[in-house]
Amino acid sequence: MTTAVLTAVGHQWEARLVTALESAPGLAVVRRCADLADLLAAASAGLADVALVSADLRSLDRAALHHLASHGVRSAGVAAPGDEAGERRLRQLGLDVVVRADAEPHEIEEALTGLQEADLPDDPFGPDGGNDPDTGDEAARGAAALTGPGAAVAPPGSDGWAPVEQSRIIAVWGPTGAPGRSTLALGLAAELAAAGTRTLLVDCDTYGSSVAQALSLLDEAPGMAAAARAADQGVLDLPALARLAPEVSRGLRVLTGIPRAERWPELRAAAVEHVLTMARKLAEVVVVDCGFSIEDDEELSYDTLAPRRNAATLTALEQADELLVVGSADPVGLQRLVRAVQDVGSIPSPTPQVVVNKVRASAVGGRPERRIAEALERFSGMDDLLFLPWDQASLDEAMLAGRTLVECAPQSELRRAVAAVASRYAVGAPEPVGRRRRRR
Template identity: 40%
Template sequence: MIDVVLCASGSDEVRIVHGVARDHAGELRVVRRCADLAETLAVVSAGVGDVVLIDLEVRGMDREALSDMLRTAGAVVGLVHRAEGVPTSTTLGLRHVVDATAPVAEVAAVLQSAASPDARAIEDWVQTRPDPHAPRGRLLAVWGAAGAPGRSTLAANIAHEAALAGVDTILVDADTYGPALAQILGVVDDAPGLVAACRASARDTLDVGTVASIVPVLHPGLRFLSGIGVPARWPEVRPSSLDGVWEVLRRSAALVVVDAGSCLEEDEELSYDTMAPRRNAASTSAVAAADTVLAVTTADPVAITRLLREDERLRELEVTDLRVVVNRVAPPTPADRIRSLVLERMDVRAISTVPDDPATLRRACWDGTLLSEAGPRTPVRRAVRDLALSLLPEPVAVAGAPAG
């Protein structure tokens, strides 16, 4: 016997309840009829039912609600409404859906299929289904341990150098503790772009066209998805939405550069016992989804130690292409010693160094400009440009680059 939790509109609810009781009494039983999404979530969190049958047009329904529901529900089936000549309403990526007007026998068959032991894992239920034939760009996560190693400055300049090299690039501020890219780039209107993208992803309305409307052009070839604005808005950025954001951004540009926050911790007690939002979700999601992770550290013992301590966490997030950049290198920093130290303790693909140039960096920060504008012929700009070119999806010849 399969216990069903039902949340549907009046006419659909009555038809399904009566049909199940009349024709499928030995297979299914409706144990709870919920009036709205909030009641459904409460019932599911209490452990009631084997499968949830819910109208996907119920107020408040989005990917976040489905993600929360699937943490405790055995399975979820969505009721969709189709009309002749009208596109099918969204399935929110749900694996099992059935037309709200379908015969009760068909509804019952879908419920039984969803509740079967062979049904796939949670992560396969709510998902973004990319077009396998559509172009898909690379995702670069620029991350660094605590201590302000300069990851935001590097992320902004790497993205700009990629754009100058002819690569269509989107820069994303995903730091939920101290978003700073808007200030670094001199952007006056700091709209919470990442929040808007997550909302659209949660409603299953985020596509390439939506990205074009919420990600403005900053420089030729470079677009900017601003962060959360006020740090207090971090609960609006959740992992189930971010997964969809990264996928659509990949389809919108050849290179996506994400400035990720330093903290990669995950509170296990919260993860397993509650459905609370997690402040580090933006960083962990970006690092886990990235094709390449650029770990930024400064050239001092404290920063290097902090980086080495994060090696295990990076492995847990299944980072396969890890590259390290040692920032602000200046005499008497033992660059070769740092390089050998990192290589001995971390599995990294490459290590790069960026020289210290406080005067140029201060000028760029105060003017809201990038290194290509504040110091086009400086060693720090040349180092960042070379680093950016090494990270591009394919080797790109730089046209008109300033001579060294």
């Protein structure tokens, strides 16, 4: 069976590469693409099985490779002899196969045939982020590409953190109406760090990020937007992510959100997924503060190049190992909570742990926890609930100081309740009974 190939490579090696491809009996060049737009159009038309791209292809990024994979076209890189920087960029973009531009025809055929015969995963940029399963994450491969005379790999951070072997992503999500997603995410991350767990807090809210303001960080400081941009361009590695996520307290790093809501197109799904994949190597627990909306625009979902505002939240939920769904303890908030749990059950996400926030007798009557538990069990079948009390005074004090409850109000009732939630997810804590993962 002949493998149909698209080429989009630099002019210096194109002629020789095409000649080598045509000399291989199992390969056929169906189109020599002049630029990325031409390549994507040919892939969308179903003309080929494999695309060959070079590092100098203008505008080549992770989103473009995601578009090719979504149309069943596997991608391989082409690097000039001795071009270590170009090969590293291609591998950091998630390309497992990179051939030399001066390779013999049989070598190219063997590499592309093996790529074509490999099973295409459901998500080409899935949990491994397009990494080579034999050599680990692409940060390690990128570091390996730099090793040599006079080359040195920078440490992940100033504190000498080593890459983490195993980690968990905890997504904190909830419906509209400010139920306390950011409050819980920040409190949970702070408690885990205080318990000795290396923690990274990621603000992935594309509607109203607030972690930077809560910790008195510079609003315009590079954070998630810069990380996503670097991931898109194939230059995000572990040291780069560590520089973008400063340590705000011992054991706690923070990747701030976008400073303005209109910058949401910068957080594309493929880039966010790669950032979270790298985050797993930087911290033992990654806490993600998600936006409220999980609506998938059906019209835009067919256009894989069009940015979607909720793609960052949907990607975070899909990549998460644990999910906390937060709702506020008032009649309107509880109604939204019930519907939110039903909605999140229809998308790829872990089984949710429900957290009821702002619990107070003035909103639901005496013995509020019992009343809420009985109501939610009766109308929605929820029986495993966690409660956080209403403690606006402590939150105001922490916000005014730009610090966490651990630092500002360690003896407050709310802080103790958040610590009880964090104890479930600390490193070494047992897996919750009955916790399973939902996939579409």
